[in-house]
Amino acid sequence: MTSSTTVNAGYWYWKGELQPENIDSKLFTHLFAAFADVQTNTSTGTHDLIFPTGYEDKFQSFAKTVKIKIPDVKALLSIGGDTDPSVFSEIASKQTTRQAFIATCIEVATRFNYDGLSLHWQYPNTTDDSNNLDALLTEWRTAVKEEAPELLLTAAVYYSPLYYPIDAIKTSLDWINVMAYDLQTPVTSPNFTLPPAPWYNPHFSPQIISVEDAIIAWINATVPANKLVLGLPFFGRSWVLQNADEHEISSAAAGASILLCWDDVDWL
Structure with missing residues (x-):
């Protein structure tokens, strides 16, 4: 991604309930189809890309569908997200499984006319994961250069750069989508309310992680700012208040509410 490239992306x-044909593509430069699952084929030891049952046609036609009115919009296939992260640990751990996985991803992307691929490994969390992800990204970029040089390569990443191979990210990916949301949730903070995605730390509290903290962490890790795309959630989290009359940030809570407000497209 060059410094002049603007990424205004959305995840379907x-x-x-929103269907690809109803997305207003003119609002975006890039659209992601989420998610292709990764399943281990126990008989062959390989890893297959699987589209969600009943939605195969939506994924297969996604690129064509979102380009009907806006041909210049870029369509990317998001891989993972809902996939057990141990599957990615397994794939990345050996060169043979990395190469087979890479070949499968490129083949699926080109067959269904996607403009790029996005890895959603949520999340690498060991030094071995980091080293193996380094190899996966490096080998993936090499294969794309040789087989499909027009394909974009991106990844969605945690708000913290810990356990990510920074050099490989800088050299092998066009950009990364920083998931700077759900920084505080009713799961991580059941006893008092906190903002799930605050732009800044409103009280400079060590308990509160902010969007600013996330972006600064990645910049301090030496990833160029023009390779960082900020993820914005189109959903909200809710708590059950212990006292309905006390409803400020940090008010006492009794765990999560069943209410979750959300839209069908997350923006970047």
């Missing part, structure tokens, strides 16, 4: 999530 197959579990929502």
